[in-house]
Amino acid sequence: MTQEPIIPIDRVSDLASIETLAKAARDCVDTCYDRMETQKNQCKFGKSGICCRICHMGPCKITKRSPKGVCGADADTIVARNYLREVVGGSAAHSDHGRHLVLRLKKVAQGNGGGYEIKDEKALRRAAKDYKVESAGKSKEEIALDLANLFLDEFMRQEDPLVTLSLAPLKQQSCWRKNNIEPFGVDRMIVESMHRTTMGVDHHYENLLLQSFRTALSDGWGGSRIAMIVSDILFGTPYPVKSDANLGVLGENTVNILVHGHEPELSEMLAVVARDPELIAYAKDAGAEGITLAGICCTANEILMRHGIPIAGSFLQQELAIITGAVEIMIIDVQCCMPSLPEVAAAYHTEIISTTDMAKTSGATHLAFDSDDAISSAKDLIKRAVDNYKNRDPSKVAIPKAQSPVIGGFSVDAIKYILGGTFRASFRPLNDAIIAGRIKGVVGIVGCNNPKAKTDAYMNILTKELIRQNVLVLKTGCAAVASAKEGMMLPETALSDAGEGLREVCEAVGMPPVLHMGSCVDNSRILEAAAEIVKEGGLGDDISQLPAVGVAPEWMSEKAVAIGTYFVASGIDVILGQPFSIEGSENVKTFLNEKTRELFGASFHDCEDPYQATAKILEILDEARKNLGINKKQERKLYDMKDRRELNV
Ligand code: SF4
Ligand code: MSK
Secondary structure, three states: OOOOOOOHHHHEOOHHHHHHHHHHHHOOOOOHHHHHHHOOOOOHHHHOOOEEOOOOOOOEEOOOOOOOOOOOOOHHHHHHHHHHHHHHHHHHHHHHHHHHHHHHHHHHHOOOOOOOOOOOHHHHHHHHHHOOOOOOOOOHHHHHHHHHHHHHHHHHOOOOOOHHHHHOOHHHHHHHHHOOOOOOOHHHHHHHHHHHOOOOOOOOHHHHHHHHHHHHHHHHHHHHHHHHHHHHHHHOOOOOEEEEEOHHHOOOOOEEEEEEOOOHHHHHHHHHHOOOHHHHHHHHHOOOOOEEEEEEHHHHHHHHHHHOOOEEEOHHHHHHHHHOOOOOEEEEOOOOOOOOHHHHHOOOOOEEEEOEOOEOOOOOEEOOOOHHHHHHHHHHHHHHHHHHHOOOOHHHOOOOOOOEEEEEOOOHHHHHHHHHOOOOOOOHHHHHHHHHOOOOEEEEEOOOOOOOOOEOHHHHHHHHHHHHOOEEEEEOHHHHHHHHHOOOOOHHHHHHHOOHHHHHHHHHHOOOOEEEOOOOOOHHHHHHHHHHHHHHOOOOOOHHHOOEEEEEOOOOOHHHHHHHHHHHHOOOEEEEOOOOOOOOOHHHHHHHHHHHHHHHOOOEEEOOOHHHHHHHHHHHHHHHHHHHOOOOOOOOOOOOHHHHHHHOO
């Protein structure tokens, strides 16, 4: 433990985390908050992006006395190269996730899906239409096979732009063409970017940054978009579903199983088999009242959206969940799973189980999940959890009571349906509300938590301020979990917290003012929504004209860097709660924070304070509204019979 004890209330916002962080101190268990203290004096060279360890003449760092690395690289080159490598890391993570799902879809189409099936034929046919895959007279398996092959080609495409780019508005596509940043195959982009950032290749900061936008587009309009489409085909397009969020969802007397990570293949199967009466009986025989399956991080968002499985917590609650002393097993796969988990678990009876050969953790039990025999693999994991229930030590258990109801599952399809009903499902009512000024604009708040800041504080203040100002908020990732825990993802929140115009719209259709749109890869749903709003008409013909902003308040992952970069390349301004590691180059800063506006109609903005961020967002939205000529709030006209007759419809 550190010398200075940390004060939970200064570090975390919600009651469940405050209680459990205090318990961690009593149990003498270190968490990331303690380790943040011991890492306090973080390297200023790394932080400003001017540390280079790309070759072994270095590591080199840029200072006033040594303005160039051994090879002659200056701060601009080094900062831009590091930035591109971060985008590569993030894009690779999302896109590899997408690839795994496409390979599963292919197996399903070939009749050896290992217990998986095409759950949403409508989503399959919708995708076939979008990608111009011939479907007339074909079985769903035949369509799925053609689609899977096309998607695999999106990863391998060597000399042509991604087909998936065609899902963007035409003006966006021509902007990318004009700036020469249309990505080719996802794998090609990632390999090329790694090549370009190796010693002695691409040294011009602008060229490197343009490649960052190109690579990020291969994620947002490529790998992530494909991951989202295939998830919907295999597991179902999300529709609103009610559940609960926060550590309080763990059961006092049930076998508690946590799924943590990102890829939905395993968690989907666990969500299905956890309801198996035989397994529930097995748990009861072990003395438990039943089985509680809950999620952490983005896996939580995936299974909330499709099954209503509760969210136990976000990224920074992964250790806290174990510290409740009530978790039998935590099943991890890829991304955002801390290597500290087995050490924390060692203080309790929890078993950490890693499930994929590409992601092993020292101290965890490795049981590779066999997705070709998914049902029995999932059942084995649940039985293992039940068998561990007897080892729970009641004296170490303290499950906080705090949890909040949440409605998740707002796919673009679901939003259209909510707005327009079965026969008129469309974004028209939203566009009209924006044009009339009842809704000022739309803001996507996305990304992680980071122990550098008080967990969830920025996100919650910002979200409240925005809905009060009649801004519709879309959320994904751990940002979505923050609002879920705060009880903001409920229609009732519109009545109590939203401004008058937003409240009217939400009340009329029964939707929350803060919409849960899924996991990190589901940021592509936000792009899909933006493209739909443009298509619906009346708000310009390009995403950059929309009154829309993206925010990553407490980001920590390379994935967030990739997301922010593809948002800006798509014409959406992005507010960062902490700056990128680019402070060491004025040229890189100017390019990302100003020059991109000329190229894409959007740029990055640093706002370390949520109130400053609110003001900046309102300024951007107002500017967009002014440019569209919709900056004056229109009176809501209530038609009487005479008016209706004159309407002549
Ligand atoms: Fe130093 Fe250049 Fe090697 Fe980077 S690439 S470590 S700046 S010599
Ligand atoms: S899980 S990437 S901490 S959002 Fe997607 Fe949360 Fe960020 Fe991981």
